[in-house]
Amino acid sequence: MKTKKFTLSESQMPTQWYNIVADMPNKPLPPLDPATHKPVTFEQMQTIFADELIRQEMSTERFIDIPEEVQKIYGIWRPTPLVRAYGLEKALGTTAKIFFKNESVSPAGSHKPNTAVPQAYYNYKQGIKHLTTETGAGQWGTAISFAAQQFGIDVKVFMVRVSYDQKPYRRLMMNTFGAECLSSPTTLTASGRAALAIDPNCSGSLGLAISEAVETAVQHPEDTRYCLGSVLNHVLLHQTVIGEEAITQMEMADAEPDIVIGCFGGGSNFAGIGFPFLRKNLTEGKRIRVVAVEPASCPKLTRGVFQYDFGDVAGFTPLLPMYTLGHDFQPSDIHAGGLRYHGAGSIVSQLLKDGLIEAQSVAQNETLAAGILFAKSEGIIPAPESTHAIAVAIREALRAKEAGQSPTILFNLSGHGIIDLYAYEQYLAGSLKDYAPDDDEIARTTSMLQNLL
Amino acid sequence: MKTKKFTLSESQMPTQWYNIVADMPNKPLPPLDPATHKPVTFEQMQTIFADELIRQEMSTERFIDIPEEVQKIYGIWRPTPLVRAYGLEKALGTTAKIFFKNESVSPAGSHKPNTAVPQAYYNYKQGIKHLTTETGAGQWGTAISFAAQQFGIDVKVFMVRVSYDQKPYRRLMMNTFGAECLSSPTTLTASGRAALAIDPNCSGSLGLAISEAVETAVQHPEDTRYCLGSVLNHVLLHQTVIGEEAITQMEMADAEPDIVIGCFGGGSNFAGIGFPFLRKNLTEGKRIRVVAVEPASCPKLTRGVFQYDFGDVAGFTPLLPMYTLGHDFQPSDIHAGGLRYHGAGSIVSQLLKDGLIEAQSVAQNETLAAGILFAKSEGIIPAPESTHAIAVAIREALRAKEAGQSPTILFNLSGHGIIDLYAYEQYLAGSLKDYAPDDDEIARTTSMLQNLL
Numbered sequence: 001m002k003t004k005k006f007t008l009s010e011s012q013m014p015t016q017w018y019n020i021v022a023d024m025p026n027k028p029l030p031p032l033d034p035a036t037h038k039p040v041t042f043e044q045m046q047t048i049f050a051d052e053l054i055r056q057e058m059s060t061e062r063f064i065d066i067p068e069e070v071q072k073i074y075g076i077w078r079p080t081p082l083v084r085a086y087g088l089e090k091a092l093g094t095t096a097k098i099f100f101k102n103e104s105v106s107p108a109g110s111h112k113p114n115t116a117v118p119q120a121y122y123n124y125k126q127g128i129k130h131l132t133t134e135t136g137a138g139q140w141g142t143a144i145s146f147a148a149q150q151f152g153i154d155v156k157v158f159m160v161r162v163s164y165d166q167k168p169y170r171r172l173m174m175n176t177f178g179a180e181c182l183s184s185p186t187t188l189t190a191s192g193r194a195a196l197a198i199d200p201n202c203s204g205s206l207g208l209a210i211s212e213a214v215e216t217a218v219q220h221p222e223d224t225r226y227c228l229g230s231v232l233n234h235v236l237l238h239q240t241v242i243g244e245e246a247i248t249q250m251e252m253a254d255a256e257p258d259i260v261i262g263c264f265g266g267g268s269n270f271a272g273i274g275f276p277f278l279r280k281n282l283t284e285g286k287r288i289r290v291v292a293v294e295p296a297s298c299p300k301l302t303r304g305v306f307q308y309d310f311g312d313v314a315g316f317t318p319l320l321p322m323y324t325l326g327h328d329f330q331p332s333d334i335h336a337g338g339l340r341y342h343g344a345g346s347i348v349s350q351l352l353k354d355g356l357i358e359a360q361s362v363a364q365n366e367t368l369a370a371g372i373l374f375a376k377s378e379g380i381i382p383a384p385e386s387t388h389a390i391a392v393a394i395r396e397a398l399r400a401k402e403a404g405q406s407p408t409i410l411f412n413l414s415g416h417g418i419i420d421l422y423a424y425e426q427y428l429a430g431s432l433k434d435y436a437p438d439d440d441e442i443a444r445t446t447s448m449l450q451n452l453l
Numbered sequence: 454m455k456t457k458k459f460t461l462s463e464s465q466m467p468t469q470w471y472n473i474v475a476d477m478p479n480k481p482l483p484p485l486d487p488a489t490h491k492p493v494t495f496e497q498m499q500t501i502f503a504d505e506l507i508r509q510e511m512s513t514e515r516f517i518d519i520p521e522e523v524q525k526i527y528g529i530w531r532p533t534p535l536v537r538a539y540g541l542e543k544a545l546g547t548t549a550k551i552f553f554k555n556e557s558v559s560p561a562g563s564h565k566p567n568t569a570v571p572q573a574y575y576n577y578k579q580g581i582k583h584l585t586t587e588t589g590a591g592q593w594g595t596a597i598s599f600a601a602q603q604f605g606i607d608v609k610v611f612m613v614r615v616s617y618d619q620k621p622y623r624r625l626m627m628n629t630f631g632a633e634c635l636s637s638p639t640t641l642t643a644s645g646r647a648a649l650a651i652d653p654n655c656s657g658s659l660g661l662a663i664s665e666a667v668e669t670a671v672q673h674p675e676d677t678r679y680c681l682g683s684v685l686n687h688v689l690l691h692q693t694v695i696g697e698e699a700i701t702q703m704e705m706a707d708a709e710p711d712i713v714i715g716c717f718g719g720g721s722n723f724a725g726i727g728f729p730f731l732r733k734n735l736t737e738g739k740r741i742r743v744v745a746v747e748p749a750s751c752p753k754l755t756r757g758v759f760q761y762d763f764g765d766v767a768g769f770t771p772l773l774p775m776y777t778l779g780h781d782f783q784p785s786d787i788h789a790g791g792l793r794y795h796g797a798g799s800i801v802s803q804l805l806k807d808g809l810i811e812a813q814s815v816a817q818n819e820t821l822a823a824g825i826l827f828a829k830s831e832g833i834i835p836a837p838e839s840t841h842a843i844a845v846a847i848r849e850a851l852r853a854k855e856a857g858q859s860p861t862i863l864f865n866l867s868g869h870g871i872i873d874l875y876a877y878e879q880y881l882a883g884s885l886k887d888y889a890p891d892d893d894e895i896a897r898t899t900s901m902l903q904n905l906l
Contacts, residue, residue: 001521004528007460068454075457076832105558107832149829172874175881176828375629376602379529379560418872421625428628
């Protein structure tokens with residue numbers, strides 16, 4: 001029988017993360033202090049983040065060792081499988097070879113623990129006893145709750161109220177892992193109280209939850225720090241363990257990808273699968289297409305502008321060099337909550353500006369149709385975020401079929417969707433809204449997919 | 454670093470199921486026709502089940518080949534990992550070695566697809582186009598929905614109304630895999646209409662859902678059959694792939710279990726992990742303890758009687774030789790919905806009667822405390838059913854610690870609990886009822902566990 005899953009033993013797990021900054025022809029621009037417009041210093045960041053994470057944020061070293069304690073906890077679910085999608089290939093009638101990396105097998109059900117574990121570890125090493133963070137849909141909050149528990153660190157997760165009320169399962173996962181999950185805005189912070197004073201029924205926002213989490217951390221510099229699950233350089237760095245494993249596994253499969261695809265929110269799972277393959281382009285002269293897929297309703301990469309902008313809605317963060325839709329951009333209410341961020345991190349933005357990566361956008365009916373075809377043919381119900389990568393993998397396979405080509409396609413399955421099933425329910429009921437109805441390519445590929453179901 | 458996960462390649466997957474009947478000193482008694490009290494014939498079962506499944510139900514062959522088409526679909530998630538629970542061992546401060554087999558990685562999130570796939574396959578080979586079944590909590594319905602989709606077979610799942618309303622995520626998983634999930638009682642069957650005539654708001658029962666599913670199947674003998682997810686011999690047979698893999702993996706770990714533990718509802722996951730190790734007792738003179746764990750609120754193995762009884766509430770099935778609490782036993786409303794069945798299958802019952810296996814019962818506060826300790830230490834939130842196996846693994850480890858012993862313990866993690874999180878919520882809120890408060894052992898071990906959290 002043909003091999004379906006390419007599995008590595010724990011002893012084959014990568015022992016270093018890859019820092020793409022070392023190989024970039026143009027380095028990313030630094031974050032700026034909004035008051036002085038000068039680069040933010042190490043010291044300015046110290047009350048917010050653990051020291052070692054700031055060092056990694058600024059590092060230009062090519063490889064950074066994964067501490068043995070982190071490797072040990074990675075071993076709970078890593079190495080993750082690389083899977084040949086024979087079922088999907090058959091459903092599409094394509095001669096393309098489709099592979100996916102399955103990050104849904106982690107304690108949180110997504111790639112997020114890859115960075116949550118080292119973030120918790122470095123804080124623990126520094127003697128930090130409490131972490132604060134925010135979470136929207138809840139994936140990140142779950143991951144850091146699990147990770148902090150491994151090192152005996154308490155976590156306060158500020159969860160946007162509307163999600164807190166609508167997604168009890170995510171909150172319950174955090175509680176089960178021992179974390180405190182608060183409905184933001186709270187009365188515990190000045191930012192929260194100010195919001196509640198204006199509107200006692202305020203449903204919260206990610207920007208406000210960030211403010212509450214940062215405010216709580218900086219009040220206790222002696223033993224408390226804040227942490228973030230995407231966008232930043234050190235977060236992307238930790239995720240490269242995905243692609244490093246995938247390189248070894250593609251070799252086991254005797255294949256090399258022509259196209260590598262990741263969905264795109266803040267950039268962390270995209271960087272995780274994409275950067276190690278980009279290294280082959282940057283240092284070995286390969287020409288692998290590395291494609292970021294964003295929702296048509298939040299198209300910072302395909303329709304945004306490259307400029308300095310704030311990372312949050314309220315303008316509390318440093319100014320970051322990014323492709324952005326404006327920090328006050330209000331994304332549509334799509335199910336892929338993890339892809340609703342207004343900007344892209346500085347590394348990804350620079351790579352896109354330099355033409356080293358590609359970006360595509362898809363609308364949510366197409367992505368859900370892709371998700372159902374994938375679930376039926378491969379047995380895994382994907383997260384609404386991950387269906388964006390699947391949709392473009394399918395587009396590329398169908399295009400190749402029309403052109404009589406047989407490319408090798410690799411995408412990252414960033415997470416499973418079994419606690420996001422309402423998206424599927426709405427799609428199956430025909431009541432899912434699309435937020436880019438005027439795009440011919442979207443209409444054509446959506447209808448092609450629906451015919452396959 | 455010490456190996457945590459013992460993984461097999463697909464080429465190491467077992468190619469045969471193990472039929473313990475061949476090695477039993479006393480064979481299980483046959484099912485009887487309630488009208489004649491004579492053994493049920495092959496022909497009597499033919500309108501209900503696919504022929505090959507009936508042959509397996511009656512087989513005394515020691516090993517039965519797993520068809521290549523089934524192996525191919527098993528390859529989506531199998532072989533599953535065997536994991537050394539270092540985290541749990543550390544949390545308990547035990548010198549026992551604890552291993553678990555992780556069946557939560559399947560498309561349904563549990564062991565159920567191990568039998569759903571061959572059941573769908575044999576029906577497909579016979580030209581069957583439609584399957585009917587019932588589901589309580591929804592695990593089995595999800596598994597058969599996935600499996601049938603692989604062979605282009607339609608499925609009608611009769612889901613007990615109270616679960617249909619309370620567990621929308623399970624229903625949505627079935628829909629996503631392409632199945633029709635109906636709230637039982639329906640108006641589609643005479644049994645359903647009769648129940649609704651008596652009470653239009655009837656909340657349904659597993660017995661009634663079975664009646665609806667069987668009635669629907671037998672009306673269309675030309676292309677429709679019924680299928681069942683536990684209790685029967687052929688179902689237990691298919692699950693032995695779990696234990697066969699575990700034997701190879703324990704050898705990789707250079708260990709042999711002294712105790713093998715599975716939770717017990719109808720017997721399928723217990724048989725899956727237990728029977729291959731029991732073979733070592735029956736044929737190689739080993740003395741491995743094989744322990745079934747049931748809820749204290751549904752104690753058919755520890756407090757039931759061995760006699761012929763009906764498999765369903767209404768008395769439609771053949772009479773089965775079983776340890777039973779009576780087919781009209783009404784179990785308490787515990788969260789481990791999969792363990793609320795009144796009887797044990799005929800093979801397990803005979804093994805227990807002959808003293809070849811053991812049984813223990815635990816109450817749900819102890820199991821949920823065990824589940825939380827496991828989630829925190831191993832990163833997987835277990836199904837409420839699986840927490841029963843974990844609770845007894847912990848009891849055995851703590852007893853061994855008191856006695857200064859270091860046994861090797863293996864349990865089956867039959868599924869994850871991330872869509873059963875309300876059980877954890879109630880436990881954490883202190884509002885979870887216990888249904889066996891008068892048991893000293895339960896009180897003692899529950900409090901011991903709670904001190905560890």
